[in-house]
Amino acid sequence: MRRNEINLISAVFAFFLIFCCQKAAAQYGLEFASHERELDKRTSLSIGEKEAVTLFPKTELSFDLQFKPYQHDYFGYIFRIILNDKLNIDLIYDRRPGIGNHFKLVVGDKFTDIAFNIPGEQLFYKWNPIKLVMDKDKNQLIFTCQGKTYHYSVMLNGFNKFQTFFGLSNYKQFQSSDLPPMRIKDLRIKDGQHLEHHWKLDQATGLQAEDAVGKIKGGVSNPFWIKRQRQEWRMENDYEVSGQANVTFDPKRECVYVVSEDSLVRTFLGSRSSNSWAYQNAPLHIADGSQSLFDPHLGQVHCISIDQKIVSTFDTLSRSWSKPFTYPSRGTNYLSFNKFYSPQDSSIYMVGGYGHFHYQNSVHKYHVPTQQWDSLAYTGDRLFPHYLGALGFCDGKVYLLGGYGSNTGDQMLNPRISNDLMQMDLFGGKFKKINEITFPDQNAVWASSLAVGPGQQLFGLMFPKNKFKSSLQLVSVSLDGQELQELGSMIPFDFHDIKSFADLFYSPASNRYVAVTLYFDSESNKSRVRIYSLLAPAMRYELDESSATSGTKKWVWYASGAVSIAACFILLLQFKGRRRQEDEKEKHVSPFPSVSEEPQQLPIAEATVTIPAKEEICSEDKKSAIYLFRGDIQIINAHGDEITKQFSPLLKELFSLFVVYTIYRGRGISSEKLVELFWSDKSSASANNNRSVNIAKINSLLESVGDVKISKKSGYWCLDGSEQICIDFAEYMKILQQEEKLDRVSLSKLLRILDKGSFLFETDYEWLDVIKDEISIHTTTILNETLRGLALSTDAEFIVEIANRIFHFDSVHEEAMVYKCKALVQLGYHSLAHQCFENFCQVYQQLYGESYGKSYREII
Known part of the structure; x- marks a missing residue:
């Protein structure tokens, strides 16, 4: 995959951050779908299945191994080595309790005496080198792990080739579907001391593992590339709870706590399931404007209401809250305030908020041991009265960023977005303005917390305040406010300031960010909880071409x-x-x-x-058409004839991409992205030539469709003239982008578009x-x-x-x-x-x- 100069700098910088933090986090590798998936959805990596690998006199196979934490079942095959389709050498994990060693080496149909364990903290959070040497001269297997070496005698002289299967195997009589939820990287094969093959597994996409030294490509099915997990947020869990909800996070145990009306729900990262404590006392009627916070010192969850000056603490043994809130409450003056726990003085600090047409810049303190409240006065630079800002706390330093409010605090007097980056001297009693960050879109507000991740940078989730169907974007901000970078994909977020809430956390144990969104449905009296994770150091999802040349940071709504x-x-x-x-x-x-x-x-x-009230998809004067909701793309010319078959498979995929990106993305696709998708293995000149030739072929075929063609506008290749023909996808987008509630006519038209099926459902x-x-x-x-x-x-x-x-x-x-x-x-x-x-x-x-x-x- 080609990278421009900025991408190279970003990659080096990300490596430097991890090196400084001395984290053994997963930078790249292949993650395996295991028992949590159906059999045909589990992951497999095969080496030499089509062309066997040579078994040298002394063949060494090595790789790095890590298990995914908080999974239900770890039983299965880590690898299977098949010699000449006759003899299998298997490394398995036996999860049964009370058996001593869980890792076992099997040869043929017998357990060898090679068995060992890897401590949990090492197994789940660090990479563990595994090495197996097959010595034909000595007819011996030499296995090394955890600094220990094991030997086992087996006849190897008669074998000259082998295949290796990690995870699921469908190979001949050596089939197996049980595998542990694991990650591997840097698979190497040596002839003695000479490196013959190296599959780094450092890619982000694809169904083949590239051999950096030799010429044998590994086959991969159902892959979960770790580098991709640094670019795309993964949905960890999605469920509903009763009543309004609050959320907090325990970074040490890597679990999200959701406070609901009738129970406290706990979800461990990496686990698809949640457990809960149903309250033994009366339901917790959460006060308006309240939030929750995990106390790392006590290991307990607090629920905080500034208005009622109540901090209620949950006891998991008695399954009860220490204090009830006044119910019904009379609104709040502190909606979307920011908070943090200070271990230096065992206190909870609360900043800002909004309510009753007034924005706050007050600072409140709650001392946990004595349960005393206090209002604090801070000097220095004035804190802008606001809500919907973000706050981060690390090593005694407090950072506040952005928000929405007004200079006077009065909602009626010129409310606006703040882009101030402030530092709060917690015990010096002062605010200091570090910088003001300007974004092209003036509607940017923030999820509640700033996470201080690798490299001592601030990480926050930004979203536009003026949209209900909104989305959260992770950004990194330097501590001086000079640098901002967008990272990762977007997270869907329904924004309504009194019904929704979003927060960001950082988990140092597994080196990943955790995002949680809440949305309260007053009609059903339920809150929807969605939990996402992204591996750190996060990567940019993709750079705009203009960003590569100008070096400016762009916030794209x-x-x-x-x-x-x-x-x-x-x-x-x-x-x-x-x-x-x-x-x-x-x-x-x-x-x-x-x-x-x-x-x-x-x-x-x-x-x-x-x-x-059925409606036609397009007006009658549009004879030419492109249909995307009928399985595969269908192209109809001005005479009503389908010409799809005139497009070769490559041309059809290219044309589908131009249509989809033009309508869905709004402006097409960049040249760099085209090369990456279709011609990443070619030189720049060859890739450009391939692009030009294929676009010319498409435009030639489109002549019978009408006044439409593929052209470049503002640096992006798009379908020009699409408004002249009937495109069901374009009509679909018009309907779903309506801000008002859809009327019966629009709904009927939408149903008509969807009559044949979902979007390109026969296209892969x-x-x-x-x-x-x-x-x-x-x-x-x-x-x-x-x-x-x-x-x-x-x-x-x-x-x-x-x-x-x-x-x-x-x-x-x-x-x-x-x-x-x-x-x-x-x-x-x-x-x-x-x-x-x-x-x-x-x-x-x-x-x-x-x-x-x-x-x-x-x-x-």
Whole structure:
């Protein structure tokens, strides 16, 4: 993959940060999907499957190993070495308790006496070198790990070649599907002391492992590249809790605590499940404007209300809170305040906030041992009255960044965005303005916390204040405020200042950032919790070409916005092992950190109903068309003839990319990105020639379509003249970008577009995966919200149609199934309703390996 000068500097700088912090964090490598995934979604790395590797007189195979923490099952094969398709040498992990050593070497069908353990802290958080020498002269295996060397005698003279399989293996009679949740990197094969092959596994995408020394490419299925995990946020968990919720984080144990109305929920990073403590006393009616904070000294969770001057602490033994809040509360004066715990004086400090048309710049202190409150006066530079700013605390220094407020604190008097970076001298009683950071978009506000990560830089989550369907962008800020850099992909975030909350944490144990978003639905009285993680040091998702030349830092807002993620769809994503592909950061984009395969279509029985007020997709004067919601791309010329078959596979993929990026990204794709996707293995001149030749071929084929062509505008290749033809995807985007609630006509048109299926559901391009998922999520969210606003008595037919469209995207969408069954019963289709339920249960069983938890009578 080509990198420009800035990318090289960024990579060196990231390495320097980690070196300074002396972290053994995973910089690159391959992570394996294991027991948490279906059998055909687990990860495999094969070396020599097509062309066997030579077994030298003294062959050394080595690699670095690490296990993923907080997984349920670690049993399985780490590697299988197959000699001449006859003899297997296996390294397995036996998770059974009480057996002593868990790592075991197997030869043939016998356990050898080579067995050992790796301490948990070393196994989960550091790289562990593993080395196996196959010595044909001595007919001996020599195994080295943890500074210890083991020997085992075995006849090797008759063998001259071998294959190696890490994780899942489908090779001949040596098949195995059990593997531990692990990570590996730097796989090497030596002939004596001479390095013959080296698979670094340092790439971010792809289904082949590159051999840096030899010519044998490794085959990879269902990969989770670690470098990709430094670019894309991973969804760790997604669930709902009762009532309004607060969130905090324990960095030592790497767990997120969510305070809800009836329980305290704990989620360990890396674990798909959560556990909770149901309250023994009365429900906790969380006060307006309250927040939670983890006390590292006491190991307890505090819930804080500045208005009521209450800090309530949860006792996990008694499952109760120390103090109740006054309920109902009378609003708050401190919405979205910032807080931190100071170990130097065992106190909680709280800064800023908003309420009753007034912005705060006050500082409050709560001394935990004595439970005493105090209001503090600070001198120095004046702190701008605000809320929605970010605060970070490290080594006794406090940093505050941004926010929204006014000079006087009065909401009526010229409220504005603040870009001040301030330092708070905690015990000196002064504020100092470090710098003022100017962003091109003046609507930038922040998630609550600044994380101080590797290199003593500040890391925060920024988002636009003026959008509901918003998105969070991780940025790094130097301590002097001179440098700012966007890192990683975007996180979807529904922003409403009194209903939503976002926070950022840093976990030094596993060297990753943790982002949590909350959204309270007052109608259902539930809060949706979404937890994401990103490995550090985070990498830029992609640089704009202009950034490479000017060196300026650009904050790019995404006009299409980010979208909420439906709960059932995220459950489905847990079983999908497709890798995420790098996505370009452009304006009018809504990238998300989740990638999946096209969902399996649910065989729901259809009822014959009519879509109310059907609308044609485009006006009648547009004869030429491009369809993207009919499986594969379909191209219709001005005479009504389909010309898709005239496009070669490469031209069709290129044209699909131009169409999608033009409409979805808003301005096309850069030359650098094109080369990276299609011609990264060629020289610059050759890549440019290939690009020019193929674009010319596409434009020649488009002559029969009309006045459309691929051209370059403002440095980006796009489909010029797209407004002259009918493109269902363009009409789809117009509908979903409407700020107002969709009316019945727009909804009917949307259903018409989705009539044949989901977006490009028969198309499998790596660059398309993320976009397909975003569209699926956005569409499912819109349609599900629509379902909730319809009445069974009058809208039953419309409900069935909407549910059918949801099933195009999510075959186990429980709410859509319930609505459809009830609507079919309302229409008198009782057998179809029952068949719908049975089909749902069947697919649910296939996906999750367990029966659906409700009966037909219960959902009806």
